[in-house]
Amino acid sequence: MSEAKVTCELGQRELVLETGRVAKQADGSVWVQMGGTVVIVAAVSSWEKSPPMGFLPLTTDYRERAYAAGKIPGGFFKREGKPYEHEILKSRLIDRPLRPMFPKDYNYETQVLAFVVSYDQENDPDILGIVGASAALTVSDIPFNGPFGAVRIGYIDGEYIINPMVGQRDSSMLDIVVAGTGEDIIMVEGFAREVPQEILLGAFEVAAPALRKQVEIQLQLREMAGKPKRSYEPMVFDEKILDAIRTLAYDRLNEIVRTPSKNERRSMRRQLIKSVAEKIDEAFPDADVNIEMVLEEIERECVRKMIIEEKRRTDGRTYDEVRPISIEVGVLPRAHGSALFTRGETQSLTAVTLGTKLDEQKIEDLEGESWKSFLLHYNFPPFSVGDTRPLRGPSRREIGHGHLAEMALSPVIPPEEVFPYTIRIVSDILESNGSSSMATVCAGSLALMDAGVPVKSAVAGIAMGLIKENDKYAILTDILGSEDHFGDMDFKIAGTRNGITAFQMDIKIPGIPLSVIEKAVTQANEARAFVLDKMAEVIDKPRVTLSPYAPRIKIIHIKPDKIGEVIGSGGKVIRGIQEKTSTTIAIEDDGTVFISARTAEDMNNALKMIEDIIEEPEIGGIYTGTVTRVTPFGAFVRIMHNVEGLLHISEIENRRINRVEDVLRVGDKVKVKVIDIDEQTGRIRLSRKALLKSKSSDGRRTSSKKSSKPQSNRPAPKPKNKEYGGS
Numbered sequence: 257m258s259e260a261k262v263t264c265e266l267g268q269r270e271l272v273l274e275t276g277r278v279a280k281q282a283d284g285s286v287w288v289q290m291g292g293t294v295v296i297v298a299a300v301s302s303w304e305k306s307p308p309m310g311f312l313p314l315t316t317d318y319r320e321r322a323y324a325a326g327k328i329p330g331g332f333f334k335r336e337g338k339p340y341e342h343e344i345l346k347s348r349l350i351d352r353p354l355r356p357m358f359p360k361d362y363n364y365e366t367q368v369l370a371f372v373v374s375y376d377q378e379n380d381p382d383i384l385g386i387v388g389a390s391a392a393l394t395v396s397d398i399p400f401n402g403p404f405g406a407v408r409i410g411y412i413d414g415e416y417i418i419n420p421m422v423g424q425r426d427s428s429m430l431d432i433v434v435a436g437t438g439e440d441i442i443m444v445e446g447f448a449r450e451v452p453q454e455i456l457l458g459a460f461e462v463a464a465p466a467l468r469k470q471v472e473i474q475l476q477l478r479e480m481a482g483k484p485k486r487s488y489e490p491m492v493f494d495e496k497i498l499d500a501i502r503t504l505a506y507d508r509l510n511e512i513v514r515t516p517s518k519n520e521r522r523s524m525r526r527q528l529i530k531s532v533a534e535k536i537d538e539a540f541p542d543a544d545v546n547i548e549m550v551l552e553e554i555e556r557e558c559v560r561k562m563i564i565e566e567k568r569r570t571d572g573r574t575y576d577e578v579r580p581i582s583i584e585v586g587v588l589p590r591a592h593g594s595a596l597f598t599r600g601e602t603q604s605l606t607a608v609t610l611g612t613k614l615d616e617q618k619i620e621d622l623e624g625e626s627w628k629s630f631l632l633h634y635n636f637p638p639f640s641v642g643d644t645r646p647l648r649g650p651s652r653r654e655i656g657h658g659h660l661a662e663m664a665l666s667p668v669i670p671p672e673e674v675f676p677y678t679i680r681i682v683s684d685i686l687e688s689n690g691s692s693s694m695a696t697v698c699a700g701s702l703a704l705m706d707a708g709v710p711v712k713s714a715v716a717g718i719a720m721g722l723i724k725e726n727d728k729y730a731i732l733t734d735i736l737g738s739e740d741h742f743g744d745m746d747f748k749i750a751g752t753r754n755g756i757t758a759f760q761m762d763i764k765i766p767g768i769p770l771s772v773i774e775k776a777v778t779q780a781n782e783a784r785a786f787v788l789d790k791m792a793e794v795i796d797k798p799r800v801t802l803s804p805y806a807p808r809i810k811i812i813h814i815k816p817d818k819i820g821e822v823i824g825s826g827g828k829v830i831r832g833i834q835e836k837t838s839t840t841i842a843i844e845d846d847g848t849v850f851i852s853a854r855t856a857e858d859m860n861n862a863l864k865m866i867e868d869i870i871e872e873p874e875i876g877g878i879y880t881g882t883v884t885r886v887t888p889f890g891a892f893v894r895i896m897h898n899v900e901g902l903l904h905i906s907e908i909e910n911r912r913i914n915r916v917e918d919v920l921r922v923g924d925k926v927k928v929k930v931i932d933i934d935e936q937t938g939r940i941r942l943s944r945k946a947l948l949k950s951k952s953s954d955g956r957r958t959s960s961k962k963s964s965k966p967q968s969n970r971p972a973p974k975p976k977n978k979e980y981g982g983s
Contacts, residue, residue: 258276258480258481259274259275259276259277259481260274260275260276260477260480261273261274261275262473262474262476262477262480264469264470264472264473265469266290266407266418266419266466266469267407267417267418267419267420267466269290269291269379269419270290271288271289271290271384271387271473272287272288272289272290273287273288273387273388273391273473273474273477274286274287274289275287275391275392275395275477275481276481278296279296279298282298282299282300282392282396283299283300283301283396283397283398283483284298284299284392284393284394284395284396284397284398284483285297285298285299285392286388286391286392286477288384288385288387288388288391289374289384290379290419291376291379292374292375292376292378292379293372293374293375293376293378293379293380293381293384294324294372294373294374294384295370295371295372295373295381295384295385295388296373296388297368297370297371297385297388297389297391297392298369298392299366299367299368299369299389299392299393299396299398300366300367301364301365301366301367301396301398302364302365302366303364304364304365305363305364305488305489306363306364306365308491308546308549309363310548310549310552312355312358312362312363312366313363313365313366314354314355314358314366314367314368315365315366315368316347316348316350316351316354316367316368316369316370316389317339317347317367317368317369317370318339318343318346318347318350318370318372318385319336319339319343319369319370319371319372320336320340320343320371320372320375320381320621320622321336321371321373322336322622323373324372324373324374324375324381324622325375325377325622325624327622330620340620340621341655341659342619342621344652344655344656345656345659346381346382346385347652348652349382349385349386349433349443349445350368350370350382350385350386350389351368352435352443352762353390353404353406353436353442353443354368354389354390354393355764356442356763356764356765356766357390357393357400357402357404358399358400358401359399359401359490361491362399362488362490363490363491364488368389368392368393370385370388370389372385372622375622377422377622377623378421378423379419379421379422380408380419380422381622382433383406383407383408383419386406386433386435387405387406387470390402390403390404390406390474391403391474391477394474394475394477394478394482395474395477395481395482395483396482396483397483397484397485397486398485398486399485399486399488400485401766402474403437403474403475404435404436404442404467404470404471405435405436405438405466405467405468405469405470405471405474406433406435406467406470407419407433407434407463407467407470408420408431408432408433408434409430409432409433409434409446409459409462409463410424410425410428410429410430411428411429411430411455411459412424412427412428412429416430416459416462418462418463418466422623429448429451429455430446430447430448430449430451430455430459431446431447431448432445432446432447432448432456432459432759433445434459434460434463434467435467436463436467436767437467437468437471437767438464438465438467438468438471439464439468439769440766440767440768440769441460441761441763441767441768441769441770442766442767442768443761443762443763444460444759444760444761445759445760445761446663446758446759446760447663447666447667447757447759448667448751448755448756448757448758448759449757450667450751450752450754450755450756450757451756452755452756453755453756453777453778453781456756456777457773457774457777460770460773461770464770493545493550494540494543494545496540497536497540497543497545497550498550500535500536500540501532501536501545501547501550501551501554502554504531504532504535504536505532505551505554506554506558508524509528509551509558510558510562511524512524512525512528513555513558513559513562513570513738514562514568514570515570516570516571516572517601518601518689518736518737519642521570521738525551525555528551529547529548529551532547532551533547556742559739559742560723560725560742560743563723563732563739564723564725564728564729564730567730569732569736569739570736570738570739571736575730575731575732575733576731576733576779576782576783577733578718578733578783578786579599579600579601579602579734580599580600581597581787581790582596582597582598582599583595583596583597583598583702583790583791583793583794584596584794585702585703585705585706585794585795586706587605588607590805591607591608591609591803592607592608592609592610592803592805592806593607593608593610593703593704593705593706593707593708593709593803594606594607594608594703594706595699595700595702595703595706597695597698597699597702598695599691599695599734599787600689600690600734600736601687601688601736602685602687602688602689602690602691602692602695603640603685603686603687603688603695604683604684604685604686604692604695604696604698604699605683605684605686605699606681606682606683606684606696606699606702606703607681607682607703608679608680608703608704608706608707608709609679609680609682610677610678610679610707610709610803610806610807610981611677611679611680611807612677612678612807612809612840612842612852613629613676613678613840613842613850613852614840614842615678615680616628616629616678617629617631629672629677629678629679630666630669630678630679631662631678631679631681632658632659632661632662632665632680632681632682632683632696632700633650633658633680633681633682633683634650634654634655634658634661634685634692634693634696635650635654635682635683635684635685636651636653636654636657636685636688637684637685637686639686640685640686640687640688640692641688641737657692657693658683658696660748660750660758660760661683661693661694661696661697661700661717661758662681663757663758664697664715664717664750664751664757664758665681665697665700665701665704665715665757666757667712667752667757668701668704668711668712668713668714668715668752668757669704669709669711670709670710670711670712675709675710675980676809676811676850676978676980677709677809677980679704679709681700681703681704683695683696683699683700688737689736689737690719690734690735690736690737690739690740691717691718691719691734691735693717693719693748694716694717694718694748694750695717697715697716697717697750697758698715698716698717698787698791700715701714701715701716701791702714702791702794702795704798705795705797705798705799706795706799707798707799707803707806708799708800708801708802708803708806709798710798711798712752713752713753714752714753714788714791714792714796715751715752715757716750716751716752716784716787716791717748717750717751717758717784718733718734718748718749718750718780718783718784718787719734719735719740719746719747719748720732720733720735720747720748720749720776720779720780720783721735721739721740721743721744721745721746721747722743722744722745722747722763722768722772722776723742723743723744724744724765724768724772729772731772731775731776733780733783734783743764744763744764744768745762745763745764745765745768745776746761746762746763747761747762747773747776747780748760748761749777749781750784751781751784752788753785753788761773802981807840807852807853807854808852808853808854808855808856808979808981809850809852809979809980809981810850810851810852810859810863810979810980811848811849811850811851811978811979811980812848812849812863812866813846813847813849814843814847814849814866815870816846816847818847818869818870819843819845819847821869821870821897821898822843822849822866823843829869830843833862833865833866834862836861836865837853837858837862837865838853838854838858839851839852839853839858839859839861839862840852840853841866849866851863851866859979868896868897869896869897869898871896871897872896872899873895873896873899873901873930873933873940874930875930875931875932875933876929876930877929877930878929878930879896879927879928879929879930880895880925880927880928881893881895881896881901881925881926881927881942882923882924882925882926883920883921883922883923883924883925883926884900884922885922886916886920886921886922888905888916889904889905890902890903890904890905890907890908890916891903891908891920891926893926893928893942895930895940895942899940900940901928901930901939901940901941901942902939902940902941902942903920903926903942903943903944904941904942906945907931907941907943907944907945907946908920908944908945909944909945909948910945910948926944927944928942928943928944928947929942929943929944929946929947930942931943931946
């Protein structure tokens with residue numbers, strides 16, 4: 257492979273693609289660089305054809321090397337191990353635009369690997385990974401119908417930004433990744449802060465010129481150093497056998513695709529497969545053919561023809577009709593919030609758990625450590641689709657669907673200063689026939705309101721589909737599983753009544769015009785409004801009170817220089833408070849203290865112990881202290897936690913005494929008054945005499961004159977307390 261290098265300008269920065277420099281034994285490889293961020297992408301495809309499996313055997317992995325940011329991995333082994341969740345999400349981001357760009361009859365195991373080897377904390381490596389994957393396949397000998405480009409689009413202060421810096425994304429109203437050729441869109445995924453559809457669609461138009469630039473330089477790179485594409489043996493079956501199967505099954509499949517119930521369709525399909533297999537075995541005893549795959553292709557033809565020509569869907573709905581919706585909230589007695597959302601044959605049981613500051617998730621990546629207080633986890637058990645499989649860890653699909661639903665809900669989650677809880681949502685899909693991730697969005701929104709989380713507004717999601725045959729196409733609202741499987745697009749959009757919050761589109765054809773996407777967005781917005789109306793009929797705003805099973809949280813603020821005293825050496829003091837009061841306490845660097853407890857008594861006890869520690873003496877203040885030392889000139893008295901003052905021998909009694917021990921001993925409790933605090937040293941002078949009764953000149957016993965309380969030069973803190981939870 258000869259060396260070649262091409263560049264183009266994107267967002268006032270230079271994108272560099274090089275090939276022939278590294279990983280030369282791969283079928284195709286590129287060095288992708290923007291600024292100080294470098295990603296190496298390599299692609300290899302097997303020369304041995306895989307057994308027919310009904311899908312492209314493609315594996316895509318994105319991995320970050322810790323040295324890319326000058327770090328050593330944590331943990332015992334000090335090396336990279338299994339991928340983190342964000343690496344899995346970025347692997348999916350690269351994989352999704354690749355799949356529709358391979359020939360449909362290509363059945364050879366293919367692997368694309370993207371390694372982040374340098375990261376400058378400014379330029380996103382995931383975008384470079386997508387571009388690099390397209391470029392590596394373009395210069396390789398692997399059959400590939402690319403290239404395509406990819407950009408991230410932001411929207412800040414009314415302006416679109418191509419590939420915004422990492423630091424700009426927090427202030428952006430839009431964070432959308434667009435992959436495409438510049439003429440057609442292949443993949444979209446992103447997050448928005450309740451933006452109108454015009455802003456979203458405008459991002460696609462802004463992305464188009466940048467995508468065309470990337471396509472052009474990849475074609476240049478192929479001209480300079482690309483390999484001739486290899487020939488391959490496509491998946492073909494004996495035409496006589498195919499005609500025989502079609503004759504036996506076509507009419508029956510045409511009936512099956514018109515059966516509304518998914519379970520009935522599955523049962524009818526199983527019987528048909530068995531019947532056809534027996535007859536084919538009799539007619540062609542030596543045939544080696546995957547009958548299920550052939551029947552699936554015939555079924556695909558029947559479904560698409562029915563939708564395009566008859567304008568009829570499997571369950572009899574119109575193109576823009578949403579399936580029947582059933583909603584229940586508060587279905588789990590002990591959960592802090594819960595909802596059961598059913599749309600057609602898709603059902604999500606979702607629960608909300610409110611935790612404390614210590615329940616936040618620690619995130620480690622190339623950008624450093626961060627903490628996450630809103631989590632959404634999506635589970636897809638096999639019984640939800642009538643299957644059996646072993647339960648392992650969460651699949652890539654489960655992680656991806658959970659991330660999409662989390663993006664959809666995160667714009668309405670209240671900030672920490674308004675609601676200081678860690679929020680975890682778990683969606684268990686109990687039944688699935690299309691759009692379970694969007695059912696999770698709806699159920700999650702309902703469960704948040706049931707839990708009393710003060711969300712800005714309700715969020716709903718809908719999945720759209722597309723069937724395209726030549727110049728004819730149909731956009732389908734709220735797609736079924738079969739419409740997703742046999743269709744050309746799976747386009748999910750979520751948002752509030754005010755605007756869009758999350759967006760994801762995958763396609764199975766090489767590209768979709770922007771005009772079609774615009775119609776799909778408009779149709780989706782109408783459906784979303786319908787679903788939000790249904791949700792509002794059950795619960796239209798957050799509950800006023802939290803669940804009695806949710807923890808109480810009180811926030812106080814202490815002086816930062818008091819943090820060490822509250823924590824204590826090695827955490828001894830704070831652990832002691834937590835053990836004695838059965839509470840959880842977290843302290844931030846600015847002195848914000850989060851105290852969580854199950855009962856008001858525990859909360860008050862913990863608060864009293866902290867206040868005792870942070871309290872500062874005031875001139876004129878009266879305290880009961882403990883004698884810690886006795887000297888010839890007086891006694892040292894601890895009046896607060898770690899605060900001592902000198903009680904001079906002359907201030908012990910209202911008469912002269914010769915020895916301190918005549919009145920006080922170590923361990924004695926004594927009431928004293930602060931009479932002076934040295935501004936320079938902080939030394940405290942105490943008086944017991946000032947509190948004792950003395951004889952007046954007329955013989956009556958009186959109290960010593962109580963002086964006015966001067967302004968302290970070290971005032972005690974006045975915590976601004978907030979309490980959440982409880983009745």
